Amino acid sequence: MPPLHAYLLLSAALFAIGLAGALTRRHAILVLVGIELMLNAANLNFIAFWRYGARPEALTGVLFAMFSIGIAAAEAAVGLALIIAVYRHFRTTTVNDVNELRG
Amino acid sequence: METAFYVLAAVTVAGAVAAMALPRLVHCTLCLAVAFVGLAGHFLLLGAEFVSFAQVLVYVGAVAILVVFAMLLTRSADAPPAWVVSRPGLLGVGVAVLVFGCLAATVAGSGLAGREAPPAPEVTVKALGERLMAEYVVPLEVVGLLLTAALIGAVILALEDRAKGGT
Amino acid sequence: MRAQAGDLEMRGAFAAEPHGGGGRSAGSDAGWGAGAGHEWVRPAEPVGRLEGEWLEVAMGPHHPSTHGVFRMNVALEGERIRKLKPVFGYLHRNHEKIAEGTTYLGSMPYTDRLDYFCSLTNNWAYALAVETLAGLGVPERAEYLRVITGELTRLLNHACLVGFLLHDMGTMGTPLMYAFREREKILDLFEALTGARMMCNYLRFGGCRVDVPAGWLAGAQRVVDEFPRFLDEFENLLTTNEIVLARSQGVGVLSGALAVNAGITGPMLRASGVNYDLRKVDRYGIYDRFNFRVPLGEHGDVYDRYMVRILEMRESVKILAQALKDLPPGPILDPKSKLRGFRPRAGEAYGRIEAPKGELGFYLISDGSVRPYRYRVRPPSLINLTVLEELCLGHTVADAVIVLGSVDIVLGEVDR
Amino acid sequence: MKHTPGWGLLKGLFETARNFVGSYYQPGRLTTIEYPDERLPVQENFRNFPMLIYDGADPERGLRCVGCKICEKECPPQCIYIVLERDRSGKVQKRPRLFDIDVSVCMSCQICVEVCPFDAIKMNTEYELSTGDRFGALLLRKAELAKPNEYYRRLHPTEAAEVDARLAAAAQAKAAAQAKEQAKLTAKPAKPAWSTQP
Amino acid sequence: MMETLDQLFVLLKRWVVGEFPAAWRLWLSPLIDAGAIIGVFAGLFAVTTLLERKGLGRLQNRMGPNRVGPFGVLQPLADGLKMLTKEDIVPRAADRVVHFLAPIAMVTPILLAYAVLPFGRNLVAVDFDAGLLFFFAVGAGTELAVFMAGWSSRNKYSLLGAMRGIAQMISYEVPLVLSAVAVVLVAGSLSLPSIVDSQAGYHWGWLARWHVFTPWGLAGFILFLIAATAESNRSPFDLPEGESEIIAGHLIEYSGFKYALFFLGEYLGLFAVSALGITLFLGGWQAPVPFLAWVPSYLWFGAKLLGCIALFIWLRGTMPRLRTDQLMNFAWKFMLPLVLVNLVVAALWHGTAAWGFFGAGATRWLLGGAVLWLTYSALSHALFTAPGRGPRTYRYAD
Helix, strand or coil, X not given: CCCXXXXXXXXXXXXXXXXXXXXXXXXXXXXXHHHHHHHHHHHHHHHHHHHHCCCHHHCHHHHHHHHHHHHHHHHXXXXXXXXXXXXXXXXXXXXXXXXXXXX | CHHHHHHHHHHHHHHHXXXXXXXXXHHHHHXXXXXXXXXXXXXXXXXXXXXXHHHHHHHHHHHHHHHHHHHHHCCCCCCCCCCCCCHHHHHHHHHHHHHHHHHHHHHHHCCCCCCCCCCCCCCCXXXXXXXXXXXXXXXXXXXXXXXXXXXXXXXXXXXXXXXXXXX | CCCCHHHHHHCCCCCCCCCCCCCCCCCCCCCCCHHHCCCCCCCCCCCCCCCCCCEEEEECCCCCCXXXXXXXXXXXXXCXXXXXXXXXXXXXXXXXXXXXXXXXXXHHHHHHCCCCCCHHHHHHHHHHHHHHXXXXXXXXXXXXXXXXXXXXXXXHHHXXXXXXXXXXXXXXXXXXXXXXXXXXXXXXXXXXXXXXXXXXXXXXXXXXXXXXXXXXXXXXXXXXXXXXXXXXXXHHHHCCCHHHHHHHCCCCCCCHHHHHHCCCCCHHHHHCCCCCCHHHHCCCCCHHHCCCCEEECCXXXXXXXXXXXXXXXXXXXXXXXXXXXXXXXXXCECCCCCXXXXXXXXXXXXXXXXXXXXXXXXXXXXXXXXXXXEEEEECHHHHHHCCHHHHHXXXXXXXXXXXXXXXXXXXXXXXX | CCCCCCHHHHHHHHHHHHHHHHHHHCCCCCCCCCCCCCCCCCCCCCCCCEEEEECCCCCCCCECCCCXXXXXXXXXXXXXXXXXXXXXXXXXXXXXXXXXXXXXXXXXXXXXXXXXXXXXXEECCCCCCCCCCCCCCCEECHHHHEEEHHHHHHHCHHHHHHHHHHHHHHHHHHHHHHHHHHHHCCCCCXXXXXXXXX | CHHXXXXXXXXXXXXXXXXXXXXXXXXXXXXXXHHHHHHHHHHHHHHHHHHHHHHHHHHCCCCCCXXXXXXXXXXXXXHHHHHHHXXXXXXXXXXXXXXXXXXXXXXXHHHHHHHHCCCECCECCCCCCCHHHXXXXXXXXXXXHHHHHHHXXXXXXXXXXXXXXXXXXXXXXXXXXXXXXXXXXXXXXCCHHHHHHCCCCEECCXXXXXXXXXXXXXXXXXXXXXXXXXXXXXXXXXXXXXXXXXXXXXXXXXXXXXXXXXXXHHHHHHXXXXXXXXXXXXXXXXXXXXXXXCCCHHHHHHHHHHHHHHHHHHHHXXXXXXXXXXXXXXXXXXXXXXXHHHHHHHHHHHHCCXXXXXXXXXXXXXXXXXXXXXXXXXXXXXXXXXXXXXXXXXXXXX
């Protein structure tokens, strides 16, 4: 069994990668993908802490991760719908080009 | 176990890096799916069977597919490859590295770091279900509500133009 | 209705419209319809929700459901067809010009190859034109034989067409195979009578080439008697099949007015509710002696076209039963007719019959020599095809395929 | 009739099941045959490509064809090529030196048969002509085209009987005419008796 | 004796594994499982292609393949050889890596799904507590494979096919999962072996306690079959391939071995989803009647699987194809409400079993069935009947 900090480091790495992507990529979909990655990193943390925590039989981490997955699904759906709506409006999916609120 | 962890970790990180760095959007999505599968493997290793399968079902089966669909609908799949290398891009990477450094330092500095796992608990679906239905019934309902709201919201967003009178 | 004849002409199949490369036309059909410089405005289609660029797809010439080498250049929005341009001519064989260079008789085998499913009706239309030109009569027995072979041809054409249509709908060829099973029996009859299964070359000016061999009439009677059972089977399989209903009803609606304006003939016209059957209108041959009815559709959609053909087959069976019963003895060739040195007097003639696919006409001008001066075919397949775009716009790719199937084309006749 | 949704599909399923079972015991349903092992009987009227008929045993001398080139002229796709025989002095003989039919061009229309005044060309029913050599092997020469009259009788008995009777009658008439000519010493050459009507 | 025969494969594997040193056993056991599954189901794939061609042939009054070997039994071998020796064509514009990976991404998840299916008594590779979830989770991977194939081929038809395929698979996953949920609700477990166990025994000593013999089970099974047909892209839901419309959809640019892999994946998916249906509704490996219970369980499973395959072939030979929008309407407007009602009926059936709310025996059955039938006919009349739709009568002119 790898020690806890291995998981924590992995999670931090994933979070950083997601952050880097969300900050640097111009494509709206990729920004969303970066955010998803960050959420996943958080999930990994939950599960790792649950497994290495004091009372794993309480299942708190697992349940939290499940709620998080559910919310991530909702977020992805709304996010992508937004991207499609924006694309329809501006005919672009590059976040830099969408710089005004009025169409 | 250790080997499995390192292999999976390598797959996950490689998938994530590729998902964020590859020039073509479709490749990014596929690599993202790989990263998700790797994470599911980690969950399995950690004994959270149910979450692992849910992860695959939701992330690979739904989110990745949604991304693919959004790509097809916005014609981004055939968009010209775009590299990350630019000045604001480097800035973003710098910020990310900084964040990672902070997190890593915190992890290394905390007392938790070397902790070993207690004996694996038995996570049955039944136990999960009972928790969800008893202790966590309010959050469950809230998530359900949220999902419904998101579904309706997404549909309305996607239908917007026709409502506006698309001839 | 919405379209006038002139407009139809203008946006005819070969009207060169600027192909905007399908680039960023962003939802309006500026580059497609209105830009072509004529008044006619396309009926308002619900413009898609996602006005992405159109996807231009060339369906054909290598496409499994184009019934030959035919191409539909379609512009798709998602799966909706926003523009469709039929491209044909891949099977052009110069039929009409060849016919002007050969004798009258020499064109007869070439007519077999027009609509290669119905060689006998092609023969008949051509023979009718030449007989009108030369003033030849046809003996009674030959007329009956023509009706028998012609109606048998109609049976096999319609059965196979329905098979093809259902194949286009994706039935893995099951109805097609059943249709081919029955067609086989009819083709066996043709082979026994004319010596060839498809390229019959059976009629001669003023009659038929050979008389029926012994036992042929009994065989034909058997086939005709058994055909309704096959039709019942077919209808059990298809007519109330929910998927067939869902796929074909309300798809490819052709209004009666447009059909008349566009010169549509045959079952396709009758499916739109227009009562026009040359067997009743012209009463060519001896059709006035038979008791049969003309089924009419009312919606003009693919299902009506399918059903009209099924019902027509039932009527054909009735005609066949009467003709086989009444077949008189006698000669089968007009004694005035001759094979070599056949020179009809100068003049022109148009002979038309109700071929299974519609009005098949041959227009001939004779200058008194052994060769026609002008030879022109009115191919029902081609003319029925001209409304294809009209029928397909706003429908999906899958619909375009079955609409094409329901038009009933044979590329040999379209391209000639 | 009220239409219950789903009923039509079940009827269709029943129909295919009936055909499935029927194909095992109803010969009318399973019309296919296993071709190289079994063949359909050749119909008497069946025609494929032309052949030249000769009487007697010698395909060269018994050939009915006189090289009148009517078929060559009437052939719609013009797949017949005839060159007449010449004797040593260069005089044209009444028989073909070359008689080629390109069966890759021939469309089996039978017009050559119908226009032939001498019943010399008839339709063969041989249909297994596939070959690897599409230029050489599909150009049938005189030797390959020539078939004895017995062969013709075997293929098309009814038609052959008619032709034979007609030829016999013509020969008889010719003989009678010749006899008369002999007798009278003033006679015209007999006209060939031919009819377009089979 | 019969007991041994029934457990033959289990004992065999135990013996083989026992022969090896303990360190190897951890790896050997799954390897043997995987090998057995791949071998058996690839073999079944070969048999099925032959059966399908023969069966379709007879449905269409043809002979079917009969040239290779006696009665054509070696036809799959010839097909396989042909596939393997064909040139592997990759379009110049294609994305080579993705194009190459797509068939693998198609087959791998489907093979994984077999891990949780019980093929006989104790004959299951892994008994996950959340086995059903695992099945659906890995099954979701094939959608991505379809997209990979369609997009990487750089062909308009393949892209259209991929879009159709993804949309269809996502839509029909909902009724598929929900019809399975009814069984989960009653059986109280996500583990497939225990779902099979929940169907053990016989009512009144002769009627098997399979879920398909309950009204919700019957409706659920039919709905499951329909959704399964759509999930495995079989006719009448073969739109992604629709050979008369978009030629072969996402498979259009595949040839040779890669095409064979797709083909294999499709059939393996069909077997897997049929096996799941058998496990959920048809009592898994249980015998239908008590006096035949001595027949080895895997044989029963195999027989049921072959029955399902025959049904799929029959459907394929009969049905025309739906259209995309009709397909979506059918999934969301018809199947989804019906499957939800089915879920409620199942819950009532299960919850009221003790206090006879639905009555007992036949009455209970009829009541449950009536609720479902009424929903069905109301839904179908509301959705699929419109003026001018349905069978018509025609007028004649004289």
